[in-house]
Amino acid sequence: QVQLVESGGGVVQPGGSLRLSCVASGFTFSTYGMHWVRQTLGKGLEWVAFIRNDGSNEYYADSVKGRFTISRDNSKNTLYLQMNSLRTEDTAVYYCARGDFSWGLGTMVTVSS
Amino acid sequence: DVVMTQSPLSLPVTLGQPASISCRSSQSLVYSDGNTYLNWFQQRPGQSPRRLIYKVSNRESGVPDRFSGSGSGTDFTLKISGVEAEDVGVYYCMQGSHWPPWTFGQGTKVEIK
Numbered sequence: 001q002v003q004l005v006e007s008g009g010g011v012v013q014p015g016g017s018l019r020l021s022c023v024a025s026g027f028t029f030s031t032y033g034m035h036w037v038r039q040t041l042g043k044g045l046e047w048v049a050f051i052r053n054d055g056s057n058e059y060y061a062d063s064v065k066g067r068f069t070i071s072r073d074n075s076k077n078t079l080y081l082q083m084n085s086l087r088t089e090d091t092a093v094y095y096c097a098r099g100d101f102s103w104g105l106g107t108m109v110t111v112s113s
Numbered sequence: 114d115v116v117m118t119q120s121p122l123s124l125p126v127t128l129g130q131p132a133s134i135s136c137r138s139s140q141s142l143v144y145s146d147g148n149t150y151l152n153w154f155q156q157r158p159g160q161s162p163r164r165l166i167y168k169v170s171n172r173e174s175g176v177p178d179r180f181s182g183s184g185s186g187t188d189f190t191l192k193i194s195g196v197e198a199e200d201v202g203v204y205y206c207m208q209g210s211h212w213p214p215w216t217f218g219q220g221t222k223v224e225i226k
C-alpha cells in the first residue's frame with residue numbers, strides 16, 4: 001500500500017533553514033505529482049507546494065513563495081522541501097501527499113527563538 | 114483564490130443519527146474537462162487526514178457506505194447516514210479545480226453528544 005514517511009522536522013530559530021524529506025513506497029513514485037501541505041497546531045490545513053511527476057513544474061502558496069523550494073529525486077523515491085528564511089508562522093506539522101492526496105504521517109517544524 | 118466555507122464548524126451528533134456538513138466555494142468548481150474536483154477528508158484525533166470522497170461523490174476504496182457526497186457548482190454536502198464512534202474527528206472539504214492554490218475549508222469537528 002501507499003507509504004509516505006516524512007523526516008527532517010525540528011526546532012529552528014527565525015531566519016533559519018530546514019530541509020524536509022519524504023520517502024515514498026508502495027507505488028510508482030515517478031508517475032505522480034506530489035504535494036506538501038501543512039497544519040498549524042489546532043488549526044486547519046494549508047497547501048504549501050506541488051511538483052509535477054517529472055519535476056518539470058513547481059507551484060507554491062503565496063505565503064512561502066521565494067522562501068521554500070520543492071524538489072524530488074525519482075531515483076530515490078524521495079520528495080524534498082527546502083525551507084529558508086523561516087518565520088514563527090511557519091510552525092506546523094508538514095505532510096507530504098501524493099497527487100491524489102494520500103497523506104504521510106507528518107513531521108513537526110517549530111520556528112522559535 | 115477559491116475560498117471554501119464549511120458549516121457548521123462544530124457538529125455534536127447522537128450515535129446512530131445522521132450528520133450533514135455543508136461546503137460552499139466562492140466560485141464554481143466545474144473544471145474545463147467537465148469534472149468537479151471537490152474532495153472530502155476525515156482527520157481522526159492524532160492521525161493524518163484521509164480522503165473519503167473525490168470528485169464530489171466517489172467514495173475511496175474501504176470507505177463505509179454510510180458516507181456520501183453530493184452537490185454541484187458551488188454547493189456541496191457530506192452526509193453520514195448514521196454516525197458511529199469511529200467517525201469522531203474533523204472533516205475538511207478541498208477544491209482541486211482551480212489551482213494553484215489547492216484550498217481547504219476550515220474544518221468541521223464531529224463529536225458524539
